[in-house]
Amino acid sequence: MILHADLDAFYASVEQRDDPGLRGRPVIVGSGVVLAASYEAKAHGVRTAMSGGTARRLCPRAVVVKPRMSAYAEASKAVFAVFRATTPLVEGLSIDEAFLDVDGLRTPPADVAVRLRREVAEEVGLPITVGVARTKFLAKVASGVAKPDGLLVVPPEGEMEFLRPLPVRSLWGVGRATAARLARYGVTTVGDVADMPESTLVSLLGPGAGGHLHDLARNRDPRPVRTGVRRRSMGAQRxxxxxxRSPEELDAMLVGLADRLGGRLRAARRLCRTVTLRLRFGDFARATRSRTLPQATAETPRILDVARGLLAAAGPLIASRGLTLIGLSLGDLRDDRAVQLALPLDGVPWAGEVDAAVDGVRGRFGPSAITRAVLLGRDQGMSVPLPPD
Known part of the structure; x- marks a missing residue:
């Protein structure tokens, strides 16, 4: 049996925990774009990734707070400590959710879930929802149905009875467009998908998506809970x-994102080959632009150079449609020991030395303006002194 444990409205719940005056009130984290909303705010239609203006119009009484990423990271560490005290088989999905394999424990899975929820509430002070089922897919669906602050156990003999009436968008991989395509053929529930021949699904959606949905609709999900799996990508956004925003402002933000990700790469002793620029426009449409490098790298200057090229290519779109979010992700990650190192960037022998110096500054002072100053100064051919050891 597998547990899917998911913290409820995580960022907003941390704010309500730390400020008793916010408890029971609608809370929005983030002013320009909603990063999280309490369930009191969600009741008014506020949703994550919505513009701050729209959210405030929907819920004028909401309290808008600035995000505190360090507080959320600490809360996440405390929650995952509870997870690992429950079972060593924990697969983290994000900062606020994980799968736990409890099949080998002597305690019944439902009792494990009850204890887990109680310990998270008592030790960390946060509400958490848990779904329990035989497969990852069904456990995650169960937690979604049980939210907020709930527990739902799907017994093996009741799996299809639980699954069949659910809307088709409960299936992983079914978004708005796929749901609309299926609806044109009268397919609106998981049961409808389960009743379709696999060949029909494949003809509608292609071999990958069709076979995937055919399996999920019948609760076929043999994936085990995997621990110690290294991430294949990492990202940051603003x-x-x-x-x-002016081109200079966007460039400064891009420098900050590249600096942060480059430092994370080197700290984890990883290299990347693919750099992806992520954009969200004024109409909330999204676009990505990516480039795969001939040689894997962890050098911030190289990552920044590629990111700047992608941003420049997207300039006309940004100028015509506006920009509400900029993000950068690094993909195709691999261990640095497994890859032959290339020559320094563009023949600059001291590129790695600057990266090392920047990492040292970051470790002592945080990812602040001084870090970006080193990169920007070097770009402009200036010598930027670092603080003495």
């Missing part, structure tokens, strides 16, 4: 709000 919400911009509705105010127009």
């Amino acid at each position: 919400a911009l709000g509705r105010r127009a």
Whole structure:
């Protein structure tokens, strides 16, 4: 049996925990773009990734707070400590959710879930929802149905009875477009998908998506809970709000994102080959632009150079449609020991030395303006002194 444990409205719940005056009130984290909303705010239609202006119009009484990423990271560490005290088989999905394999424990899975929820509430002070089932897919669906602050156990003999009436969008991989395509053929529930021949699904959606949905609709999900799996990508982003940004401002933000990700790469002794720029426009449409490098790298200057090229290519779109979010992700990660190192960037022998110096500054002072100053100064051919050891 597998547990899917998912913290409820995580960022907003941390704010309500730390400020008793916010408890029971609608809370929105983030002003330009909603990063999280309490369930009191969600009741008014506020949703994650919505513009701050729209959210405030929907819920004028909401309290808007600035995000505190360090507080959320600490809360996440405390919750995952409870997970690992429950079972060593924990597969983290994000900062606020994980799968736990409890099949080998002597305690019945339902009792394990009850204890887990109680310990998270008592030790960390946060509400958490848990779904329990035989497969990852069904456990995650169960937690979604049980939210907020709930527990739902799907017994093996009741799996299909539980699954069949659910809307088709409960299936992983079914978004708005796929749901609309299936609806044109009268397919609106998981049961409808389960009743379709696999060949029909494949003809509608292609071999990958069709076979995937055919299996999930019948609760075929043999994936085990996997521990110690290294990530294949990492990313960072920044919400911009509705105010127009100059090219210089966007470039400074891009420098900050590249600096942060480059430091994370080197700290984890990883290299990347693919750099992806992620954009969200004024109409909330999204676009990505990516480039795969001939040689894997962890050098911030190289990552920044590629990111700047992608941003420049997207310039006309940004100018015509506006920009509300800019993000950068690094993909195709591999261990640095497994890859032959290339020559320094563009023949600059001291590129790695600057990266090392920047990492040292970051470790002592945090990812602040001084870090970005080193990168920007070097770009402009200036010598930027670092603080003495």
